[in-house]
Amino acid sequence: MTEVIDGNAVAAGIREGVADCVDALTGADVKPGLATVLMSADPASETYVSMKQRDCEEVGIEGIHVEVDPDAPAEELYATVDELNDDPSVHGVLVQLPLPEHVDKREVVRRIDPAKDVDAFHPENVGRLVAGDPRFKPCTPHGVQRLLEATGVDPEGKEAVVVGRSDIVGKPMANLLFGRDEGGNATTTVCHSRTDDLAEHTRRADVVVAAAGVPEFITGDMLSEGAVVVDVGVNRVERDGDSTLVGDVEFESAERKASAITPVPGGVGPMTRAMLLYNTVKAAALDADVDVPL
Numbered sequence: 011m012t013e014v015i016d017g018n019a020v021a022a023g024i025r026e027g028v029a030d031c032v033d034a035l036t037g038a039d040v041k042p043g044l045a046t047v048l049m050s051a052d053p054a055s056e057t058y059v060s061m062k063q064r065d066c067e068e069v070g071i072e073g074i075h076v077e078v079d080p081d082a083p084a085e086e087l088y089a090t091v092d093e094l095n096d097d098p099s100v101h102g103v104l105v106q107l108p109l110p111e112h113v114d115k116r117e118v119v120r121r122i123d124p125a126k127d128v129d130a131f132h133p134e135n136v137g138r139l140v141a142g143d144p145r146f147k148p149c150t151p152h153g154v155q156r157l158l159e160a161t162g163v164d165p166e167g168k169e170a171v172v173v174g175r176s177d178i179v180g181k182p183m184a185n186l187l188f189g190r191d192e193g194g195n196a197t198t199t200v201c202h203s204r205t206d207d208l209a210e211h212t213r214r215a216d217v218v219v220a221a222a223g224v225p226e227f228i229t230g231d232m233l234s235e236g237a238v239v240v241d242v243g244v245n246r247v248e249r250d251g252d253s254t255l256v257g258d259v260e261f262e263s264a265e266r267k268a269s270a271i272t273p274v275p276g277g278v279g280p281m282t283r284a285m286l287l288y289n290t291v292k293a294a295a296l297d298a299d300v301d302v303p304l
């Protein structure tokens with residue numbers, strides 16, 4: 011019987027833990043604050059940011075939202091980031107991506123104070139993750155790691171295949187999977203668009219993490235019997251005249267092969283959101299030097 015991994019349930023548990031940490035911090039006169047910055051008129055980005063603000067409210071994190079006109083010069087965004095870096099009531103700064111073309115994304119990421127970089131995209135935080143000493147783990151890969159843990163899957167010694175090598179998902183995912191810490195120690199292969207014979211790799215895997223952004227291209231025949239399949243992909247497609255969300259994995263055929271599989275939606279997505287809250291309370295706790303039950 012294949013287990014369909016309930017990301018909503020696991021994320022709810024994480025949020026409860028975060029709320030306990032917020033209580034502990036409040037007891038020490040610290041109110042964790044997350045600032046979201048939006049420089050886009052894209053409805054999807056607006057939705058993501060408002061969901062993050064709602065999540066903050068639910069667990070007692072102070073949500074601060076700043077909008078920068080998408081047509082404004084890049085310097086206006088830099089100045090906003092600088093102000094939030096200097097604001098002691100803000101513990102996490104998140105600039106919603108993508109940014110307008112005239113803004114240098116790398117410069118923005120570098121500008122965020124690494125101690126407030128709750129996305130963990132700043133080169134210092136990337137370096138720390140690679141060096142095995144993370145301050146923050148990036149939200150999506152960390153969420154995947156916690157989902158595997160909640161499912162009772164210990165990657166240690168197993169063959170893991172990550173499909174995708176992006177800076178925000180694939181690369182850090184691989185780092186966590188082969189890292190020496192708990193939830194790691196897998197023998198890890200990273201595949202990408204230039205990989206010859208992707209199926210040859212995925213068929214060897216005990217754990218497959220799909221993060222390519224290609225709708226339903228990983229099918230059951232590309233998996234080994236009993237594989238654990240984590241689908242990070244979120245792709246909007248037209249089906250029978252309706253717009254719908256699908257992952258990178260063809261759920262029906264993959265479910266027949268897998269021992270456990272995440273659905274889309276309701277798998278990795280809620281975990282990404284929960285881990286952002288987790289990183290925010292961690293940032294506040296580190297800043298205030300308060301022990302919290304993270």
Ligand code: NDP
Binds near residue numbers: 179245
């Ligand atoms: P990117 O587009 O940045 O990276 C995609 C990666 O997949 C690249 O490394 C690319 O290879 C590789 N790839 C593309 N096509 C293939 C293929 N046919 N075979 C093998 N590898 C391929 O995407 P992201 O990492 O940002 O996101 C991946 C997916 O995850 C998207 O659907 C995104 O929406 C979703 N996502 C979901 C989140 C969640 O919370 N659920 C959070 C973040 C992302 P190459 O490097 O060679 O181009």
